[in-house]
Amino acid sequence: MKLEMEVLNLDGSVTKDSDVSRCIEYVQAGKIVIIKKYLQNAGLMNEITNYVFRCISSLFGNEAEQKIQSDGLEKIHNHLTPEQVKALYHEVRKELKNKMPAVTASMFREFGVNEEFFVHDASIIRLMLPYAEQKKYEHNTELGKLTLHGPHHDFYQNVPLNAINTWIALGKVQKENSMFIYPDCWGQRIPQGKDEAVRNDQYLGDPIEFAMEEGDALIFHSNHMHASRLNSTDETRVVLTNRITLGKPFYPYENKPHKYFSSNGFKPIADYEGIFSKSGFIGTQQPVVSKLRTKVLKLKSKWVGDTLSSDMPPVDDRSRADQGFLAEGEFSQLQEGQVRPLNKGTCITRLNGELVKFGRYCPHQGADLALGYMEDGQIVCPHHGAKFDVKTGEANCDGLRQLIAKG
Ligand code: FES
Ligand SMILES: [Fe+2]
Structure with missing residues (x-):
């Protein structure tokens, strides 16, 4: 064959x-x-x-x-x-x-x-x-x-x-x-x-x-x-x-x-x-x-009891230490398309040179969008890949709630 x-x-x-x-x-x-x-x-x-x-x-x-x-x-x-x-x-x-x-x-x-x-x-x-x-x-x-x-x-x-x-x-x-x-x-x-x-x-x-x-x-x-x-x-x-x-x-x-x-x-x-x-x-x-x-x-x-094999790969409980909140004084460092959490409920990115803020949690099942990435003006959720327009909050398909747009 x-x-x-x-x-x-x-x-x-x-x-x-x-x-x-x-x-x-x-x-x-x-x-x-x-x-x-x-x-x-x-x-x-x-x-x-x-x-x-x-x-x-x-x-x-x-x-x-x-x-x-x-x-x-x-x-x-x-x-x-x-x-x-x-x-x-x-x-x-x-x-x-x-x-x-x-x-x-x-x-x-x-x-x-x-x-x-x-x-x-x-x-x-x-x-x-x-x-x-x-x-x-x-x-x-x-x-x-x-x-x-x-x-x-x-x-x-x-x-x-x-x-x-x-x-x-x-x-x-x-x-x-x-x-x-x-x-x-x-x-x-x-x-x-x-x-x-x-x-x-x-x-x-x-x-x-x-x-x-x-x-x-x-x-x-x-x-x-x-x-x-x-x-x-x-x-x-x-x-x-x-x-x-x-x-x-x-x-x-x-x-x-x-x-x-x-x-x-x-x-x-x-x-x-x-x-x-x-x-x-x-x-x-x-x-x-x-x-x-x-x-x-x-x-x-x-x-x-139910025991986990000792031959399992090592645990990696990845923390988000490197994903700390972006302070106001650091805004100028934010690169085009980079996503950072601004506070507990808000993310920030730079789109076409402009700073844009949006809700931090995915309207689908609540994944943290600060861990997602930008594609064509939309934030892509890292868990199941739903996309939302960061400016309007609009979702990329029917049946999904909008993301909170924060200007
Ligand atoms: S939690 Fe975001 S797409 Fe499912
Ligand atoms: Fe599977």
Whole structure:
């Protein structure tokens, strides 16, 4: 298979490479890799999208299916309500769970991983509706899958520390509906706040942004700090995800192991003709963690408690000491586009040479905008990427409250 990679480096630069045997090496070094048109090259694009359309038609009838076929999955919100999208998410999951481990195993073999590795059994379709639609769900419904998951390490949810994530686009992914990955946090363990995400005042550095075409596969290390991006576009973002571990899964919290399959149980994908047209599991089920072991660990945790592995990366509780309030006498030092807190409730920046003040907390979920950055006259929230005009307070999408403009 001839594949092209786009490598997003930690310094924000992008390089191209066609030697996919280097993919794992890049990912282990914290780089983010996009395999261009992976699904088309693997001969799976039509199979998977047809499967999704079959699910739509079985749940909502032929007419809805045809309308979505003709407008594209990105416009699904024009034809289904958020609750219907949620039903679709559950329906699609049923067979994905049976098929994607084989697809994922095949992909990593394509990258030249020949020794045994382990594939997570929980493959998911993530449908992120435009924000005004998405916010109709109850807060925290299927975090990161249907609603926004704030900046987090996957190990907050007991994802193995040696897991590598796959994130495959079933439709176009735009910068404004993709994901944030925070390169400055690579190699650090940032403390957890509420809702399985960092605290609102946590400094994370500037995120890497990216866009993808349908069929592209994004590969990144699960230890990366990352967040769902608030979808400010008028398109639904549809991706499929899965993950593997190189070597046996290594859990931060031992007592809640997830289910992984040995790569030895899967043949090359080409050997499974029409896999999405058949029902049932593809491959040989070889769970790594036996039911007995899971029971023993659960029992043990009752007595010993839930312990965090001592092999976790070091804690870095980044303070905002270098983000102190800007005193009036220091205004002249403020550079164009630089953002500083002026006091507890106000930020200040310089826009086209002029000083502009605005409210400090994001109207979405209250992240500290003093830790955000300026782009085209707008402050970008560091947590889910909503943007607000600093002069008028206007948000960049429907459904968001305005930011307080302070002149
Ligand atoms: S807190 Fe979510 S975009 Fe600001
Ligand atoms: Fe995640």
